Amino acid sequence: MRILIAEDDDIIADGVSRSLGQAGYSVDWAAHGEAAEEALLAHSYDLLVLDLGLPRLSGLEVLKRLRARHSTIPVLILTALDGTHDRVRGLDLGADDYMVKPFELAELEARVRALTRRATGNSPAIVCGSLSFDPVGRVTQIDGVPLDLSAREIGLLEILLARMGRLVSKDQLVDHLCGWGEEVSHNAIEVYVHRLRKKLESGGIKIATVRGLGYCLERPQGE
Amino acid sequence: MRILIAEDDDIIADGVSRSLGQAGYSVDWAAHGEAAEEALLAHSYDLLVLDLGLPRLSGLEVLKRLRARHSTIPVLILTALDGTHDRVRGLDLGADDYMVKPFELAELEARVRALTRRATGNSPAIVCGSLSFDPVGRVTQIDGVPLDLSAREIGLLEILLARMGRLVSKDQLVDHLCGWGEEVSHNAIEVYVHRLRKKLESGGIKIATVRGLGYCLERPQGE
DNA sequence: CTTCCGCTATGAGAATGCGCATAAAACCCC
DNA sequence: GGGGTTTTATGCGCATTCTCATAGCGGAAG
CATH class of the missing domain: 1.10.10.10 (Winged helix-like DNA-binding domain superfamily/Winged helix DNA-binding domain)
Incomplete structure (x- = not known):
């Protein structure tokens, strides 16, 4: 299971990747929108964790392009407390779930599990x-x-x-x-x-x- | 996308085929195991929805023969609530997913979507x-x-x-x-x-x- | 038909290096 | 720092690969 984290704050990115790495996922990190775009084109991921407030290329734009390519990868967006508007727009653009910063790592993990499950075709076991x-x-x-x-x-x-x-x-x-x-x-x-x-x-x-x-x-x- | 439903209860079969027909699939119905076997030999389907409790030729037997012919069609098995043993055996025999009766048509639809999507990635032997x-x-x-x-x-x-x-x-x-x-x-x-x-x-x-x-x-x- | 020659089959042995096992070191999280 | 896990290090065993030697076969020519 391979996950891409697009997040410019390296402290958050570090925490998330440790936590998910611990859980057995292999995690890549993109620090800005263009890097994320590139990584998504180069590799096939099972999940994208996407901060909306990315430099270079906004998270919304990354998501929009992703869906324009008809990719069905599950996307979990991260958003600041006041970003209600963006959050809604994100869900409209085809994000699958969202979390508001600051968040518990345990909760993130749970949601990642839920999303990756969907990707495996709902097979129960x-x-x-x-x-x-x-x-x-x-x-x-x-x-x-x-x-x-x-x-x-x-x-x-x-x-x-x-x-x-x-x-x-x-x-x-x-x-x-x-x-x-x-x-x-x-x-x-x-x-x-x-x-x-x-x-x-x-x-x-x-x-x-x-x-x-x-x-x-x-x-x-x-x- | 062509789907075969092997199910002896015509109420269930009817509901399923309506629901999937609605969703754009073309659906055939076999009311017992031998009919299913015949249909599978005569046509090429993209998915088989298989009730395990079929008359004439059990669902497990149909599945077994299917896989013995090296067919890789995805198979979704339907099973009664108490059929744990058969369910496990079904998965062993190469079924791809299962649902326990009674089930929601919406959920069935979702799983069918997942399976037919996956099928396109399969390489033919x-x-x-x-x-x-x-x-x-x-x-x-x-x-x-x-x-x-x-x-x-x-x-x-x-x-x-x-x-x-x-x-x-x-x-x-x-x-x-x-x-x-x-x-x-x-x-x-x-x-x-x-x-x-x-x-x-x-x-x-x-x-x-x-x-x-x-x-x-x-x-x-x-x- | 017989002989001969070159290609192929087959078994056995030798060499290579891959993978296994185990230990030990680095690492990480509590 | 201590338990766990991950990673590197290392020597050995052996499966696989490959060579070699010999026997079998087939076709062509005499």
Whole structure:
């Protein structure tokens, strides 16, 4: 799950990205409207958190262009206390939710969860054999028993589930786990896979290795 | 967008088909499992709304056969409140979403939208007799059973499938398998072909040798 | 028909480097 | 600073790849 934050106040941006990063999302940050526009064109995000008071290119303008391109990415707008007018206009332009500054990080997280859920097609849970993954709460269960996973493990599992039964290269994994700027070695991926495998093996879930190409979460036998 | 509804309760079926028809889909209705099976074989649908409690042929069976034919149509299953077990089994068999009766038509519509949207992103598998190959996931199945191939074998199969029924020279194979700097001997190609043949023979897939010219993946009968 | 030569099949062995495991270091949040 | 998590470091095992040697096959020429 990849999220773009368009926010000029770097203290807020920092807090938000930490908080969401902690929750297992990979977060990119754009400090002004043009950077946001560029990032949106260059990558595919699952959610945009958009401050309306952006320099260079206003948040409303970014949103307008985004929707003009028929993008359906969920957008959560951030607005100052007195920006009622803009807020309304934002919702008119196709924003999905809004928050008024200052806000609680916990509440932001909750709303982000709600919005990303919608993006995953409303599916209540992704099931793979005895494993079920709830994209809303980002909670994993094996045979109904909650499984304790770290942020990185959740991120890894998420993309493997999204591409269940297909091969996923290490580069693809790196892409999904990290925003740009931060990169992680292939070795790190191997370590995550190792740990995730250990936690999943009790449920009979297997991650197959294809040497030189990548990993593949085995789809449970449809029989 | 064409949708098939397999549902024996004609009141529900009527409501659903009106609602979806209203929304611009063209809707067919099958009142029992065999009719659904027949319709699925006769036409190509973009979505199947499947009641699990069908007479004549159960919904689970319909779904199972559908997936056995390597169909990737999105399937939304309808289930009674107490059908937890069947629901889980349905998702295991490759259903994409489910709804519990009774449900709101508006919600059904929303989920149908989500599923049909997702479908357009799906890549069609390349099928050759009992073999199917997903070019995106680079995963091979024979009669629905995943086949364990190495990187080189996958690469070889990939290009043979792309030129199915046509002759592929060894030089072409070398080109496709190796990057710029690296080269590989013709003898190596022979070895890959040998190993790939061994793994494919159980599925009745044949790679013909054309002496002095190259190899050719035989197109299955009936096309 | 027989012989010969070159192409292909096949098995076995060797080399490479990928991925695994484990440990240890950096990091981060409370 | 202490628990957790993330990341880097490192050596080993082994699957995969590739070469080699040999046997099989097919076509062409004599």
